[in-house]
Amino acid sequence: MSDDITPAGRRPETRHGTRALLISAAAALLAAGAALTFAGSANAASTLGASAAERGRYFGTAVAANKLSDGAYTTILNREFNQVTPENEMKIDATEPQQNQFTFANADRIVNYAQQRGMKIKGHTLAWHSQQPGWMQRMEGTTLRQAMLNHVTQVVTYYRGKLDSWDVVNEAFADGNSGARRDSNLQRTGNDWIEAAFRAARAADPNVKLCYNDYNIDNWTAAKTQAVYRMVQDFKQRGVPIDCVGLQSHFTGGSSYPSNYRTTLSSFAALGVDVQITELDITNADPNQYRNAVADCMAVPRCTGITVWGIRDSDSWRSGERPLLFDGNGNKKQAYDAVLQALNDGVTPTTPPTTPPTGGPTTPPTTPPTQGPGGCSATVSVQSWTGGFVATVRVTAGSSGTNGWRVTMTLPSGATIVNTWNAQPSGTSGTVTFSNMSYNGRLGAGQSTEFGFQGNGVGTGMTPSCSAT
Ligand code: XIL
Numbered sequence: 001m002s003d004d005i006t007p008a009g010r011r012p013e014t015r016h017g018t019r020a021l022l023i024s025a026a027a028a029l030l031a032a033g034a035a036l037t038f039a040g041s042a043n044a045a046s047t048l049g050a051s052a053a054e055r056g057r058y059f060g061t062a063v064a065a066n067k068l069s070d071g072a073y074t075t076i077l078n079r080e081f082n083q084v085t086p087e088n089e090m091k092i093d094a095t096e097p098q099q100n101q102f103t104f105a106n107a108d109r110i111v112n113y114a115q116q117r118g119m120k121i122k123g124h125t126l127a128w129h130s131q132q133p134g135w136m137q138r139m140e141g142t143t144l145r146q147a148m149l150n151h152v153t154q155v156v157t158y159y160r161g162k163l164d165s166w167d168v169v170n171e172a173f174a175d176g177n178s179g180a181r182r183d184s185n186l187q188r189t190g191n192d193w194i195e196a197a198f199r200a201a202r203a204a205d206p207n208v209k210l211c212y213n214d215y216n217i218d219n220w221t222a223a224k225t226q227a228v229y230r231m232v233q234d235f236k237q238r239g240v241p242i243d244c245v246g247l248q249s250h251f252t253g254g255s256s257y258p259s260n261y262r263t264t265l266s267s268f269a270a271l272g273v274d275v276q277i278t279e280l281d282i283t284n285a286d287p288n289q290y291r292n293a294v295a296d297c298m299a300v301p302r303c304t305g306i307t308v309w310g311i312r313d314s315d316s317w318r319s320g321e322r323p324l325l326f327d328g329n330g331n332k333k334q335a336y337d338a339v340l341q342a343l344n345d346g347v348t349p350t351t352p353p354t355t356p357p358t359g360g361p362t363t364p365p366t367t368p369p370t371q372g373p374g375g376c377s378a379t380v381s382v383q384s385w386t387g388g389f390v391a392t393v394r395v396t397a398g399s400s401g402t403n404g405w406r407v408t409m410t411l412p413s414g415a416t417i418v419n420t421w422n423a424q425p426s427g428t429s430g431t432v433t434f435s436n437m438s439y440n441g442r443l444g445a446g447q448s449t450e451f452g453f454q455g456n457g458v459g460t461g462m463t464p465s466c467s468a469t
Contacts, residue, residue: 044344048325048336049082051343055298058083058120058305059343062279065089065106067315068113072330076311083120083164085278085307086110087317090123091131096151099135104158111162122278122307123159125167125213126152127197129184137185145189149200156204165209165244167278168201169194175216179227194231195240202241213246213278219258220267221385232271246278249293250309250318257282257289260383262296262421263390267454269302270419279309281316281323287338290325294339298346300421374400374445378407378464389415389459392452393423393434395466397443404441404469407434407451415457423451441469 045051052059060083067073077084088094089107096102114121127148139147156166172194174182181187194212201210212232217225228245235242245268251257258264268275277297282289297303310316314328325336375398383390395405410431411417417425423434440449 046340048080048340048343051340052306053082055343055346057297057303058307060084060120060122060305060307061311062087062307062309063110063113064315065109068109073311073315076326076330078117081119081311083122083305083307084110084114085122085124087124087310088131090155091125092128092136092151093131093133095155096136097133099133099147100150102154102158111159115162120164120305121162122211122276123155123163123166123208125170126155126201127168127186127193128170129182129186130171132185140185141189144185145193145196148186148189148193149196152197152200153204156201156208159208160205161207163208165211165276166201166205167213167246168197168210170213171215172212173214173217173224173227173231175224177223179223195235198235198241209243209274210241211244211246211276211278212242213248215248215250215279216255217245218247218249218251218255218261218264220260220264220390221383225264226385229268229271232268232273236271236273242273244274244276244304246276248279248309249277249281250279251282251286251289251293252321253283256286257293260390261293262299263452263454265296265300265303266421267419269300270454274302274304275300276304277306280306281309281318281321282335283318283321283323285313285323285325285333285335287334290335291338291342294342295346298342374398374402374468376402376405376443376466376468378466380409380462380464382459382462384459388454388456390452390454391459391462392450393464394448394450395436395443396448397445397468399445400468401445401447402436402441402443402468404436405443405466406436406469407464407466408432409434409462409464411455412458412461415455415459417453417455420453421451422449423453425453 045054048059059081061077061081063077063084064087086107089110095104095107111121136144136147172182172187174180181191186193198210212228214228216222217228219225232242232245247264265275277293280293294306297306308325310324312326312328312330313319313322313324316324325333325339327333376395377398378393378395380391380393393407395407408431411429415429417428417432420434422437422440424437426433434451443449
């Protein structure tokens with residue numbers, strides 16, 4: 001197999017040259033109907049896991065079983081992380097090296113370690129074109145389909161009740177502009193191999209969350225992202241069991257953090273799945289990219305956790321690029337501070353209470369909101385593709401600042417909203433009023449905030465008007 005070349009750049013190589021790996025208590029935010037938000041330093045936690053937990057999320061790392069005897073490694077692991085993903089120990093070649101002979105010793109070391117410390121565990125991964133044992137690499141057709149389903153059933157059954165989630169299928173889509181499935185022996189067993197794997201996993205454990213995981217699905221407008229999105233949408237519509245989508249997010253020089261990352265996270269989430277950043281590492285650990293990626297997850301309520309792909313640079317599969325949060329000596333890098341800050345700054349957007357506050361239902365205002373003397377203004381920028389668009393609206397407060405704001409826009413006929421973030425829309429088509437959320441209504445004089453929405457149809461000619469409250 002040759003290395004994947006993507007328009008975005010070459011995939012990082014694995015250190016195993018012989019392999020063709022292509023790589024290859026914060027939930028209590030609602031008190032008496034009022035949304036509480038965290039305002040940064042007042043609640044600043046001093047470790048990644050504690051900070052994420054305060055916002056109802058996890059912060060994890062890939063773990064290698066053979067490093068659990070390295071004291072420097074485990075000191076950081078125990079202090080900073082509350083989730084783990086076995087880096088290689090649950091892959092098909094590790095758990096079923098000979099057909100129907102399962103070996104879980106190394107995976108169990110990680111599972112036991114994590115369980116003893118109350119860390120969440122993501123199983124990785126049940127069905128993948130890469131890191132297949134020799135016997136499976138040589139298989140095709142019905143025999144392979146049966147073997148794959150047997151593998152899913154046996155491994156999920158073995159770990160039933162112990163894991164938070166499973167990467168059921170990994171990396172099933174092709175890079176580039178085709179939006180097609182990646183060719184592999186699994187794909188050649190029939191296009192329904194992915195849903196068959198998810199159904200087998202659900203049958204083996206009704207409670208573990210079932211995820212689809214992939215790389216290069218970070219940029220919302222990329223063909224690969226759109227193709228995975230359509231598959232998840234189709235699965236949700238047809239009742240194929242899927243609970244989460246993992247964005248690996250191996251950011252490289254050529255395929256770096258995209259500015260529309262938040263749109264990607266919120267768009268997947270709007271399909272009714274959790275989203276997670278599952279294998280984060282960034283060339284030279286650029287602190288800005290790390291900060292932005294984490295802030296984006298914090299801004300999307302269903303972005304439930306972040307996992308970095310290793311602890312120290314020396315632990316990384318891309319060690320030459322020093323892409324992690326700790327240097328080889330276990331010292332915190334600048335990127336560490338950026339991530340901790342972004343976690344501590346993170347507010348958890350809340351949906352408005354569904355029940356009226358005590359005191360009975362409130363009548364909606366019948367008169368237009370009074371406008372603060374300084375008012376506000378709004379501008380929109382639209383990014384379109386065939387059949388859809390994303391609108392980003394910037395709200396800027398006038399000279400008096402705002403306590404709240406409302407932006408009204410008329411969508412062109414035929415256009416409908418499928419997903420909104422950082423604002424509450426009054427409807428999905430025609431003239432729509434977007435109201436601020438609890439956490440972004442208050443703006444100082446001249447300050448700005450952004451909200452956005454994704455639409456079907458054409459998003460041209462929308463002129464926003466803003467009123468301050
Ligand atoms: C990598 C591991 O980090 C390496 O140790 C191993 O040699 C190859 O695989 N996408 C995935 C991960 O889903 O499983 C890969 O992990 C990195 C890319």
